[in-house]
Amino acid sequence: MNNADFTRQYYLDRRKGNSVKWQRGRKANCLPMWIADMDFKCDQRVIDDLSEFIARGDYGYTNLPEDYYKVLINWHRKRNDVEYKQEWIRPAKGAVDAMYQIIYSLTEKDDGIMICTPLYPPFKATIKECGRKVYESKMINNDGYFTFDYKDIERKLKTGKIRMFMLCSPHNPVGRVFKKGELEELFDLCKKYKVLICSDEVHSDIIMPDQKFIPSLALKKYQNIIISIVAASKTFSLAVYSNSHIIIPNAALRRKLITYQRKHHCGTFNAFNALSTYYNYMYGEEWLNTLNNVVYENYSYFREQLKDCYDMTVLEGSYLLFVNIGQYSTEQYAADTLEKKCGLLVNHGETFGKDYGSWVRINLATSLANVKKAVKALKKLTEK
Ligand SMILES: Cc1ncc(COP(=O)(O)O)c(C=O)c1O
Structure with a gap:
Protein backbone atom coordinates (compact mmCIF):
# COMPACT_ATOMS: atom_id res chain seq x y z
CA MET A 1 0.00 0.00 0.00
CA ASN A 2 1.34 3.47 -0.74
CA ASN A 3 1.44 6.25 1.84
CA ALA A 4 -1.49 8.22 0.46
CA ASP A 5 -3.73 5.14 0.44
CA PHE A 6 -2.65 4.30 3.98
CA THR A 7 -3.59 7.78 5.14
CA ARG A 8 -6.93 7.65 3.32
CA GLN A 9 -7.74 4.29 4.88
CA TYR A 10 -6.40 4.67 8.41
CA TYR A 11 -6.25 8.36 9.33
CA LEU A 12 -8.63 8.96 12.24
CA ASP A 13 -10.42 12.21 12.77
CA ARG A 14 -9.93 12.35 16.54
CA ARG A 15 -11.30 15.84 17.08
CA LYS A 16 -14.48 14.39 18.53
CA GLY A 17 -14.27 11.97 21.44
CA ASN A 18 -11.96 11.87 24.42
CA SER A 19 -8.53 11.72 22.82
CA VAL A 20 -6.11 13.32 25.30
CA LYS A 21 -4.06 14.66 22.42
CA TRP A 22 -6.91 16.27 20.49
CA GLN A 23 -8.98 17.47 23.43
CA ARG A 24 -6.09 19.59 24.62
CA GLY A 25 -5.56 20.75 21.07
CA ARG A 26 -9.19 21.80 20.84
CA LYS A 27 -9.06 23.70 24.13
CA ALA A 28 -5.93 25.57 23.05
CA ASN A 29 -7.24 26.03 19.49
CA CYS A 30 -4.05 24.38 18.22
CA LEU A 31 -3.01 21.52 15.99
CA PRO A 32 -1.89 18.91 18.54
CA MET A 33 1.53 17.45 17.83
CA TRP A 34 2.39 16.59 21.39
CA ILE A 35 2.16 13.26 23.32
CA ALA A 36 3.33 9.97 21.77
CA ASP A 37 0.03 8.92 20.26
CA MET A 38 -0.75 8.39 16.57
CA ASP A 39 -3.63 9.62 14.46
CA PHE A 40 -4.05 6.28 12.67
CA LYS A 41 -6.29 3.36 13.50
CA CYS A 42 -5.20 -0.28 13.31
CA ASP A 43 -5.64 -2.72 10.48
CA GLN A 44 -9.38 -3.44 9.96
CA ARG A 45 -8.96 -7.13 10.85
CA VAL A 46 -7.81 -6.14 14.34
CA ILE A 47 -10.84 -3.91 14.81
CA ASP A 48 -13.12 -6.69 13.51
CA ASP A 49 -11.71 -9.33 15.85
CA LEU A 50 -11.83 -7.06 18.88
CA SER A 51 -15.40 -6.08 17.93
CA GLU A 52 -16.35 -9.74 17.64
CA PHE A 53 -15.00 -10.40 21.11
CA ILE A 54 -17.08 -7.54 22.51
CA ALA A 55 -20.18 -8.54 20.54
CA ARG A 56 -20.10 -12.09 21.96
CA GLY A 57 -20.71 -10.65 25.41
CA ASP A 58 -18.64 -13.28 27.24
CA TYR A 59 -16.87 -11.11 29.77
CA GLY A 60 -16.12 -13.77 32.35
CA TYR A 61 -12.62 -14.83 33.47
CA THR A 62 -10.75 -15.43 30.25
CA ASN A 63 -7.48 -17.11 29.31
CA LEU A 64 -4.99 -15.66 26.89
CA PRO A 65 -5.14 -17.17 23.38
CA GLU A 66 -3.19 -20.44 23.52
CA ASP A 67 -0.56 -19.16 21.13
CA GLY A 284 -0.40 -5.74 11.59
CA GLU A 285 2.90 -6.30 9.84
CA GLU A 286 2.03 -4.83 6.47
CA TRP A 287 0.23 -1.95 8.19
CA LEU A 288 3.37 -1.27 10.24
CA ASN A 289 5.69 -1.35 7.24
CA THR A 290 3.60 1.34 5.56
CA LEU A 291 3.29 3.34 8.77
CA ASN A 292 7.08 3.49 8.93
CA ASN A 293 7.12 4.82 5.36
CA VAL A 294 4.53 7.45 6.28
CA VAL A 295 6.57 8.61 9.29
CA TYR A 296 9.69 8.72 7.13
CA GLU A 297 7.94 10.76 4.44
CA ASN A 298 6.70 13.20 7.10
CA TYR A 299 10.17 13.48 8.60
CA SER A 300 11.87 13.92 5.22
CA TYR A 301 9.44 16.67 4.29
CA PHE A 302 9.85 18.42 7.65
CA ARG A 303 13.64 18.23 7.49
CA GLU A 304 13.90 19.35 3.89
CA GLN A 305 11.65 22.36 4.47
CA LEU A 306 13.10 23.50 7.79
CA LYS A 307 16.69 22.28 8.02
CA ASP A 308 18.09 25.72 7.19
CA CYS A 309 16.00 27.39 9.90
CA TYR A 310 16.09 25.01 12.85
CA ASP A 311 18.46 22.48 14.40
CA MET A 312 16.76 19.14 14.77
CA THR A 313 17.56 15.54 15.61
CA VAL A 314 18.37 12.89 13.04
CA LEU A 315 15.31 10.63 13.14
CA GLU A 316 16.41 6.99 13.14
CA GLY A 317 13.55 5.56 15.16
CA SER A 318 10.23 6.50 16.81
CA TYR A 319 7.99 9.20 15.33
CA LEU A 320 9.17 11.91 17.68
CA LEU A 321 11.39 14.72 16.49
CA PHE A 322 13.32 17.02 18.84
CA VAL A 323 13.68 20.50 17.38
CA ASN A 324 15.52 23.58 18.62
CA ILE A 325 13.36 26.67 18.18
CA GLY A 326 15.90 28.79 20.10
CA GLN A 327 16.56 31.83 17.99
CA TYR A 328 12.88 32.31 17.05
CA SER A 329 11.37 31.81 20.47
CA THR A 330 9.85 34.86 22.08
CA GLU A 331 8.82 33.13 25.32
CA GLN A 332 10.95 31.54 28.01
CA TYR A 333 10.00 28.13 26.65
CA ALA A 334 9.89 27.48 22.92
CA ALA A 335 6.76 25.34 23.26
CA ASP A 336 4.85 28.40 24.51
CA THR A 337 5.93 30.36 21.44
CA LEU A 338 4.63 27.60 19.18
CA GLU A 339 1.31 27.53 21.01
CA LYS A 340 0.86 31.30 20.96
CA LYS A 341 2.34 32.20 17.57
CA CYS A 342 1.99 29.05 15.46
CA GLY A 343 -1.14 27.33 16.75
CA LEU A 344 0.90 24.20 17.47
CA LEU A 345 0.77 22.13 20.62
CA VAL A 346 4.08 20.33 21.23
CA ASN A 347 5.98 18.93 24.21
CA HIS A 348 8.21 21.30 26.20
CA GLY A 349 11.89 20.50 25.79
CA GLU A 350 12.59 21.43 29.41
CA THR A 351 10.50 18.48 30.61
CA PHE A 352 13.04 16.14 28.96
CA GLY A 353 16.07 17.68 30.61
CA LYS A 354 17.50 20.83 32.09
CA ASP A 355 18.68 23.40 29.53
CA TYR A 356 16.40 22.12 26.77
CA GLY A 357 13.82 24.90 27.13
CA SER A 358 14.53 26.11 23.59
CA TRP A 359 13.73 22.65 22.23
CA VAL A 360 10.36 21.05 21.55
CA ARG A 361 9.28 17.51 20.76
CA ILE A 362 7.06 17.18 17.71
CA ASN A 363 4.97 14.10 16.97
CA LEU A 364 5.08 13.11 13.29
CA ALA A 365 2.66 10.16 13.44
CA THR A 366 -0.09 11.99 11.64
CA SER A 367 -1.11 12.87 8.10
CA LEU A 368 1.31 14.61 5.76
CA ALA A 369 -1.35 17.33 5.48
CA ASN A 370 -1.01 18.04 9.22
CA VAL A 371 2.79 18.03 8.98
CA LYS A 372 2.55 20.53 6.12
CA LYS A 373 0.40 22.82 8.28
CA ALA A 374 3.01 22.63 11.05
CA VAL A 375 5.86 23.32 8.63
CA LYS A 376 4.03 26.34 7.22
CA ALA A 377 3.53 27.76 10.70
CA LEU A 378 7.15 27.12 11.66
CA LYS A 379 8.40 28.81 8.49
CA LYS A 380 6.23 31.81 9.17
CA LEU A 381 7.79 32.11 12.61
CA THR A 382 11.20 32.58 11.02
CA GLU A 383 9.90 35.42 8.82
CA LYS A 384 8.71 37.66 11.65
C1 LIG B 1 9.97 5.44 25.92
C2 LIG B 1 8.60 5.37 26.50
N1 LIG B 1 8.37 4.55 27.52
C3 LIG B 1 7.14 4.45 28.06
C4 LIG B 1 6.07 5.17 27.58
C5 LIG B 1 4.73 5.06 28.23
O1 LIG B 1 4.16 3.85 27.94
P1 LIG B 1 2.85 3.37 28.69
O2 LIG B 1 1.76 4.29 28.27
O3 LIG B 1 2.67 1.98 28.20
O4 LIG B 1 3.11 3.42 30.15
C6 LIG B 1 6.28 6.06 26.52
C7 LIG B 1 5.18 6.87 26.02
O5 LIG B 1 5.32 7.72 25.21
C8 LIG B 1 7.58 6.14 25.95
O6 LIG B 1 7.83 6.96 24.93
Whole structure:
Protein backbone atom coordinates (compact mmCIF):
# COMPACT_ATOMS: atom_id res chain seq x y z
CA MET A 1 0.00 0.00 0.00
CA ASN A 2 1.34 3.47 -0.74
CA ASN A 3 1.44 6.25 1.84
CA ALA A 4 -1.49 8.22 0.46
CA ASP A 5 -3.73 5.14 0.44
CA PHE A 6 -2.65 4.30 3.98
CA THR A 7 -3.59 7.78 5.14
CA ARG A 8 -6.93 7.65 3.32
CA GLN A 9 -7.74 4.29 4.88
CA TYR A 10 -6.40 4.67 8.41
CA TYR A 11 -6.25 8.36 9.33
CA LEU A 12 -8.63 8.96 12.24
CA ASP A 13 -10.42 12.21 12.77
CA ARG A 14 -9.93 12.35 16.54
CA ARG A 15 -11.30 15.84 17.08
CA LYS A 16 -14.48 14.39 18.53
CA GLY A 17 -14.27 11.97 21.44
CA ASN A 18 -11.96 11.87 24.42
CA SER A 19 -8.53 11.72 22.82
CA VAL A 20 -6.11 13.32 25.30
CA LYS A 21 -4.06 14.66 22.42
CA TRP A 22 -6.91 16.27 20.49
CA GLN A 23 -8.98 17.47 23.43
CA ARG A 24 -6.09 19.59 24.62
CA GLY A 25 -5.56 20.75 21.07
CA ARG A 26 -9.19 21.80 20.84
CA LYS A 27 -9.06 23.70 24.13
CA ALA A 28 -5.93 25.57 23.05
CA ASN A 29 -7.24 26.03 19.49
CA CYS A 30 -4.05 24.38 18.22
CA LEU A 31 -3.01 21.52 15.99
CA PRO A 32 -1.89 18.91 18.54
CA MET A 33 1.53 17.45 17.83
CA TRP A 34 2.39 16.59 21.39
CA ILE A 35 2.16 13.26 23.32
CA ALA A 36 3.33 9.97 21.77
CA ASP A 37 0.03 8.92 20.26
CA MET A 38 -0.75 8.39 16.57
CA ASP A 39 -3.63 9.62 14.46
CA PHE A 40 -4.05 6.28 12.67
CA LYS A 41 -6.29 3.36 13.50
CA CYS A 42 -5.20 -0.28 13.31
CA ASP A 43 -5.64 -2.72 10.48
CA GLN A 44 -9.38 -3.44 9.96
CA ARG A 45 -8.96 -7.13 10.85
CA VAL A 46 -7.81 -6.14 14.34
CA ILE A 47 -10.84 -3.91 14.81
CA ASP A 48 -13.12 -6.69 13.51
CA ASP A 49 -11.71 -9.33 15.85
CA LEU A 50 -11.83 -7.06 18.88
CA SER A 51 -15.40 -6.08 17.93
CA GLU A 52 -16.35 -9.74 17.64
CA PHE A 53 -15.00 -10.40 21.11
CA ILE A 54 -17.08 -7.54 22.51
CA ALA A 55 -20.18 -8.54 20.54
CA ARG A 56 -20.10 -12.09 21.96
CA GLY A 57 -20.71 -10.65 25.41
CA ASP A 58 -18.64 -13.28 27.24
CA TYR A 59 -16.87 -11.11 29.77
CA GLY A 60 -16.12 -13.77 32.35
CA TYR A 61 -12.62 -14.83 33.47
CA THR A 62 -10.75 -15.43 30.25
CA ASN A 63 -7.48 -17.11 29.31
CA LEU A 64 -4.99 -15.66 26.89
CA PRO A 65 -5.14 -17.17 23.38
CA GLU A 66 -3.19 -20.44 23.52
CA ASP A 67 -0.56 -19.16 21.13
CA TYR A 68 -0.24 -15.67 22.70
CA TYR A 69 3.41 -16.14 23.65
CA LYS A 70 4.26 -17.83 20.38
CA VAL A 71 2.86 -14.90 18.41
CA LEU A 72 4.73 -12.42 20.60
CA ILE A 73 8.02 -14.33 20.41
CA ASN A 74 7.72 -14.78 16.64
CA TRP A 75 7.12 -11.08 16.15
CA HIS A 76 10.34 -10.14 17.94
CA ARG A 77 12.32 -12.93 16.27
CA LYS A 78 11.15 -11.96 12.81
CA ARG A 79 11.48 -8.22 13.13
CA ASN A 80 14.48 -7.90 15.40
CA ASP A 81 16.44 -11.18 15.33
CA VAL A 82 16.04 -11.80 19.01
CA GLU A 83 15.00 -14.98 20.75
CA TYR A 84 12.83 -14.58 23.85
CA LYS A 85 11.76 -17.58 25.92
CA GLN A 86 8.23 -17.80 27.23
CA GLU A 87 9.32 -18.20 30.84
CA TRP A 88 11.25 -14.93 30.63
CA ILE A 89 8.08 -12.92 29.94
CA ARG A 90 6.13 -11.24 32.72
CA PRO A 91 3.08 -8.97 32.41
CA ALA A 92 2.72 -5.29 33.15
CA LYS A 93 -0.05 -2.76 32.66
CA GLY A 94 2.05 -0.50 30.46
CA ALA A 95 5.67 0.50 30.05
CA VAL A 96 5.68 2.93 32.97
CA ASP A 97 4.03 0.32 35.18
CA ALA A 98 6.81 -2.06 34.11
CA MET A 99 9.40 0.53 35.18
CA TYR A 100 7.82 0.77 38.64
CA GLN A 101 7.78 -3.00 39.01
CA ILE A 102 11.39 -3.39 37.90
CA ILE A 103 12.69 -0.60 40.13
CA TYR A 104 10.76 -1.70 43.21
CA SER A 105 11.62 -5.38 42.87
CA LEU A 106 15.28 -5.17 41.84
CA THR A 107 16.65 -2.14 43.64
CA GLU A 108 16.55 -0.85 47.21
CA LYS A 109 15.48 2.46 48.67
CA ASP A 110 18.09 5.19 48.04
CA ASP A 111 19.92 3.12 45.37
CA GLY A 112 21.20 5.23 42.51
CA ILE A 113 19.65 4.80 39.07
CA MET A 114 21.21 6.37 36.00
CA ILE A 115 19.50 7.91 32.98
CA CYS A 116 20.78 9.82 29.96
CA THR A 117 19.08 13.11 29.20
CA PRO A 118 17.22 14.57 27.42
CA LEU A 119 14.76 11.77 28.16
CA TYR A 120 11.04 10.92 28.29
CA PRO A 121 10.11 12.50 31.67
CA PRO A 122 8.48 9.50 33.43
CA PHE A 123 11.89 7.79 33.71
CA LYS A 124 13.10 10.39 36.18
CA ALA A 125 9.72 10.80 37.85
CA THR A 126 9.37 7.05 38.40
CA ILE A 127 12.84 6.71 39.91
CA LYS A 128 12.05 9.51 42.34
CA GLU A 129 8.57 8.20 43.16
CA CYS A 130 10.15 4.87 44.07
CA GLY A 131 12.49 6.60 46.52
CA ARG A 132 15.64 5.95 44.47
CA LYS A 133 18.26 8.55 43.55
CA VAL A 134 18.52 9.88 40.01
CA TYR A 135 21.96 10.09 38.40
CA GLU A 136 21.79 12.00 35.15
CA SER A 137 24.31 11.97 32.33
CA LYS A 138 23.80 14.52 29.60
CA MET A 139 24.04 13.08 26.10
CA ILE A 140 26.47 14.58 23.60
CA ASN A 141 24.80 16.39 20.72
CA ASN A 142 26.77 16.22 17.47
CA ASP A 143 24.70 18.28 15.08
CA GLY A 144 21.39 16.67 16.07
CA TYR A 145 22.96 13.23 16.44
CA PHE A 146 22.93 12.46 20.15
CA THR A 147 25.08 9.82 21.77
CA PHE A 148 26.28 8.69 25.20
CA ASP A 149 28.98 10.51 27.12
CA TYR A 150 30.86 7.39 28.22
CA LYS A 151 33.46 9.28 30.25
CA ASP A 152 30.77 11.01 32.28
CA ILE A 153 28.83 7.77 32.68
CA GLU A 154 31.91 5.92 33.95
CA ARG A 155 32.79 8.73 36.33
CA LYS A 156 29.34 8.36 37.89
CA LEU A 157 29.26 4.56 37.88
CA LYS A 158 32.64 4.54 39.61
CA THR A 159 31.08 6.07 42.73
CA GLY A 160 29.59 2.61 43.43
CA LYS A 161 26.24 4.20 44.25
CA ILE A 162 24.43 3.23 41.07
CA ARG A 163 22.53 -0.05 40.95
CA MET A 164 20.63 0.30 37.66
CA PHE A 165 20.94 2.03 34.29
CA MET A 166 17.66 2.87 32.59
CA LEU A 167 18.03 2.93 28.85
CA CYS A 168 15.52 4.16 26.30
CA SER A 169 16.18 2.35 23.04
CA PRO A 170 15.17 3.64 20.52
CA HIS A 171 15.53 6.89 22.33
CA ASN A 172 12.69 9.27 23.08
CA PRO A 173 13.06 12.20 22.36
CA VAL A 174 16.34 12.17 20.40
CA GLY A 175 15.22 9.52 17.91
CA ARG A 176 18.37 7.41 18.03
CA VAL A 177 18.51 3.73 17.11
CA PHE A 178 21.74 2.86 18.85
CA LYS A 179 24.46 0.99 16.99
CA LYS A 180 25.77 -2.32 18.31
CA GLY A 181 29.09 -0.72 19.27
CA GLU A 182 27.40 2.05 21.23
CA LEU A 183 25.33 -0.45 23.20
CA GLU A 184 28.32 -2.70 23.83
CA GLU A 185 30.43 0.14 25.16
CA LEU A 186 27.61 1.12 27.50
CA PHE A 187 26.87 -2.44 28.61
CA ASP A 188 30.57 -3.14 29.21
CA LEU A 189 30.61 -0.28 31.68
CA CYS A 190 27.45 -1.57 33.37
CA LYS A 191 28.95 -5.04 33.63
CA LYS A 192 32.22 -3.70 35.00
CA TYR A 193 30.45 -1.77 37.76
CA LYS A 194 27.81 -4.47 38.46
CA VAL A 195 24.92 -2.33 37.31
CA LEU A 196 21.64 -3.79 36.02
CA ILE A 197 20.22 -2.50 32.74
CA CYS A 198 16.53 -1.79 32.27
CA SER A 199 15.95 -1.33 28.54
CA ASP A 200 12.69 0.35 27.52
CA GLU A 201 12.14 -0.71 23.90
CA VAL A 202 8.57 0.39 23.29
CA HIS A 203 9.58 2.34 20.18
CA SER A 204 11.44 -0.59 18.62
CA ASP A 205 9.03 -1.17 15.74
CA ILE A 206 9.08 2.39 14.43
CA ILE A 207 12.38 2.27 12.60
CA MET A 208 13.40 4.42 9.64
CA PRO A 209 14.75 2.93 6.40
CA ASP A 210 18.42 1.88 6.52
CA GLN A 211 18.32 1.54 10.29
CA LYS A 212 18.56 -1.71 12.19
CA PHE A 213 17.19 -1.90 15.69
CA ILE A 214 19.26 -4.03 18.06
CA PRO A 215 17.34 -5.30 21.08
CA SER A 216 19.48 -5.17 24.20
CA LEU A 217 18.80 -8.85 24.86
CA ALA A 218 20.14 -9.76 21.41
CA LEU A 219 23.58 -8.99 22.86
CA LYS A 220 23.75 -12.34 24.59
CA LYS A 221 26.81 -11.83 26.73
CA TYR A 222 24.94 -9.23 28.79
CA GLN A 223 21.68 -11.17 29.10
CA ASN A 224 22.13 -11.81 32.79
CA ILE A 225 22.09 -8.13 33.69
CA ILE A 226 19.36 -6.94 31.29
CA ILE A 227 15.63 -6.56 31.80
CA SER A 228 13.75 -5.33 28.73
CA ILE A 229 10.35 -3.73 28.41
CA VAL A 230 8.55 -4.45 25.13
CA ALA A 231 5.03 -3.60 24.00
CA ALA A 232 2.83 -3.18 20.96
CA SER A 233 1.40 0.02 22.44
CA LYS A 234 3.49 2.61 20.56
CA THR A 235 3.70 0.49 17.41
CA PHE A 236 -0.06 0.33 16.91
CA SER A 237 -1.24 3.17 19.18
CA LEU A 238 -2.89 1.01 21.83
CA ALA A 239 -2.52 3.21 24.92
CA VAL A 240 -6.09 2.55 25.99
CA TYR A 241 -5.32 -1.16 26.40
CA SER A 242 -2.47 -0.88 28.97
CA ASN A 243 -0.50 -4.00 28.05
CA SER A 244 3.25 -4.54 28.11
CA HIS A 245 5.85 -7.24 28.74
CA ILE A 246 8.85 -7.42 31.02
CA ILE A 247 11.49 -9.74 29.57
CA ILE A 248 13.81 -11.02 32.26
CA PRO A 249 16.13 -13.94 31.46
CA ASN A 250 18.10 -14.02 34.73
CA ALA A 251 16.23 -16.57 36.88
CA ALA A 252 17.26 -15.07 40.23
CA LEU A 253 16.14 -11.59 39.20
CA ARG A 254 12.96 -13.05 37.74
CA ARG A 255 12.15 -14.73 41.04
CA LYS A 256 12.45 -11.36 42.77
CA LEU A 257 10.11 -9.77 40.24
CA ILE A 258 7.60 -12.61 40.57
CA THR A 259 7.67 -12.33 44.37
CA TYR A 260 6.95 -8.61 43.99
CA GLN A 261 4.14 -9.31 41.52
CA ARG A 262 2.51 -11.87 43.83
CA LYS A 263 2.72 -9.52 46.76
CA HIS A 264 1.14 -6.69 44.79
CA HIS A 265 -1.29 -8.88 42.89
CA CYS A 266 -0.09 -7.79 39.46
CA GLY A 267 1.35 -10.98 37.94
CA THR A 268 -1.32 -11.74 35.37
CA PHE A 269 -2.26 -10.33 32.00
CA ASN A 270 -5.61 -8.67 31.45
CA ALA A 271 -6.79 -10.98 28.66
CA PHE A 272 -8.89 -8.36 26.89
CA ASN A 273 -6.07 -5.82 26.85
CA ALA A 274 -3.66 -8.49 25.65
CA LEU A 275 -5.93 -9.27 22.68
CA SER A 276 -5.10 -5.90 21.15
CA THR A 277 -1.42 -6.87 21.16
CA TYR A 278 -2.17 -10.36 19.87
CA TYR A 279 -4.35 -9.35 16.91
CA ASN A 280 -1.96 -6.59 15.88
CA TYR A 281 1.00 -8.97 15.92
CA MET A 282 -1.09 -11.40 13.86
CA TYR A 283 -2.36 -8.96 11.23
CA GLY A 284 -0.40 -5.74 11.59
CA GLU A 285 2.90 -6.30 9.84
CA GLU A 286 2.03 -4.83 6.47
CA TRP A 287 0.23 -1.95 8.19
CA LEU A 288 3.37 -1.27 10.24
CA ASN A 289 5.69 -1.35 7.24
CA THR A 290 3.60 1.34 5.56
CA LEU A 291 3.29 3.34 8.77
CA ASN A 292 7.08 3.49 8.93
CA ASN A 293 7.12 4.82 5.36
CA VAL A 294 4.53 7.45 6.28
CA VAL A 295 6.57 8.61 9.29
CA TYR A 296 9.69 8.72 7.13
CA GLU A 297 7.94 10.76 4.44
CA ASN A 298 6.70 13.20 7.10
CA TYR A 299 10.17 13.48 8.60
CA SER A 300 11.87 13.92 5.22
CA TYR A 301 9.44 16.67 4.29
CA PHE A 302 9.85 18.42 7.65
CA ARG A 303 13.64 18.23 7.49
CA GLU A 304 13.90 19.35 3.89
CA GLN A 305 11.65 22.36 4.47
CA LEU A 306 13.10 23.50 7.79
CA LYS A 307 16.69 22.28 8.02
CA ASP A 308 18.09 25.72 7.19
CA CYS A 309 16.00 27.39 9.90
CA TYR A 310 16.09 25.01 12.85
CA ASP A 311 18.46 22.48 14.40
CA MET A 312 16.76 19.14 14.77
CA THR A 313 17.56 15.54 15.61
CA VAL A 314 18.37 12.89 13.04
CA LEU A 315 15.31 10.63 13.14
CA GLU A 316 16.41 6.99 13.14
CA GLY A 317 13.55 5.56 15.16
CA SER A 318 10.23 6.50 16.81
CA TYR A 319 7.99 9.20 15.33
CA LEU A 320 9.17 11.91 17.68
CA LEU A 321 11.39 14.72 16.49
CA PHE A 322 13.32 17.02 18.84
CA VAL A 323 13.68 20.50 17.38
CA ASN A 324 15.52 23.58 18.62
CA ILE A 325 13.36 26.67 18.18
CA GLY A 326 15.90 28.79 20.10
CA GLN A 327 16.56 31.83 17.99
CA TYR A 328 12.88 32.31 17.05
CA SER A 329 11.37 31.81 20.47
CA THR A 330 9.85 34.86 22.08
CA GLU A 331 8.82 33.13 25.32
CA GLN A 332 10.95 31.54 28.01
CA TYR A 333 10.00 28.13 26.65
CA ALA A 334 9.89 27.48 22.92
CA ALA A 335 6.76 25.34 23.26
CA ASP A 336 4.85 28.40 24.51
CA THR A 337 5.93 30.36 21.44
CA LEU A 338 4.63 27.60 19.18
CA GLU A 339 1.31 27.53 21.01
CA LYS A 340 0.86 31.30 20.96
CA LYS A 341 2.34 32.20 17.57
CA CYS A 342 1.99 29.05 15.46
CA GLY A 343 -1.14 27.33 16.75
CA LEU A 344 0.90 24.20 17.47
CA LEU A 345 0.77 22.13 20.62
CA VAL A 346 4.08 20.33 21.23
CA ASN A 347 5.98 18.93 24.21
CA HIS A 348 8.21 21.30 26.20
CA GLY A 349 11.89 20.50 25.79
CA GLU A 350 12.59 21.43 29.41
CA THR A 351 10.50 18.48 30.61
CA PHE A 352 13.04 16.14 28.96
CA GLY A 353 16.07 17.68 30.61
CA LYS A 354 17.50 20.83 32.09
CA ASP A 355 18.68 23.40 29.53
CA TYR A 356 16.40 22.12 26.77
CA GLY A 357 13.82 24.90 27.13
CA SER A 358 14.53 26.11 23.59
CA TRP A 359 13.73 22.65 22.23
CA VAL A 360 10.36 21.05 21.55
CA ARG A 361 9.28 17.51 20.76
CA ILE A 362 7.06 17.18 17.71
CA ASN A 363 4.97 14.10 16.97
CA LEU A 364 5.08 13.11 13.29
CA ALA A 365 2.66 10.16 13.44
CA THR A 366 -0.09 11.99 11.64
CA SER A 367 -1.11 12.87 8.10
CA LEU A 368 1.31 14.61 5.76
CA ALA A 369 -1.35 17.33 5.48
CA ASN A 370 -1.01 18.04 9.22
CA VAL A 371 2.79 18.03 8.98
CA LYS A 372 2.55 20.53 6.12
CA LYS A 373 0.40 22.82 8.28
CA ALA A 374 3.01 22.63 11.05
CA VAL A 375 5.86 23.32 8.63
CA LYS A 376 4.03 26.34 7.22
CA ALA A 377 3.53 27.76 10.70
CA LEU A 378 7.15 27.12 11.66
CA LYS A 379 8.40 28.81 8.49
CA LYS A 380 6.23 31.81 9.17
CA LEU A 381 7.79 32.11 12.61
CA THR A 382 11.20 32.58 11.02
CA GLU A 383 9.90 35.42 8.82
CA LYS A 384 8.71 37.66 11.65
C1 LIG B 1 9.97 5.44 25.92
C2 LIG B 1 8.60 5.37 26.50
N1 LIG B 1 8.37 4.55 27.52
C3 LIG B 1 7.14 4.45 28.06
C4 LIG B 1 6.07 5.17 27.58
C5 LIG B 1 4.73 5.06 28.23
O1 LIG B 1 4.16 3.85 27.94
P1 LIG B 1 2.85 3.37 28.69
O2 LIG B 1 1.76 4.29 28.27
O3 LIG B 1 2.67 1.98 28.20
O4 LIG B 1 3.11 3.42 30.15
C6 LIG B 1 6.28 6.06 26.52
C7 LIG B 1 5.18 6.87 26.02
O5 LIG B 1 5.32 7.72 25.21
C8 LIG B 1 7.58 6.14 25.95
O6 LIG B 1 7.83 6.96 24.93
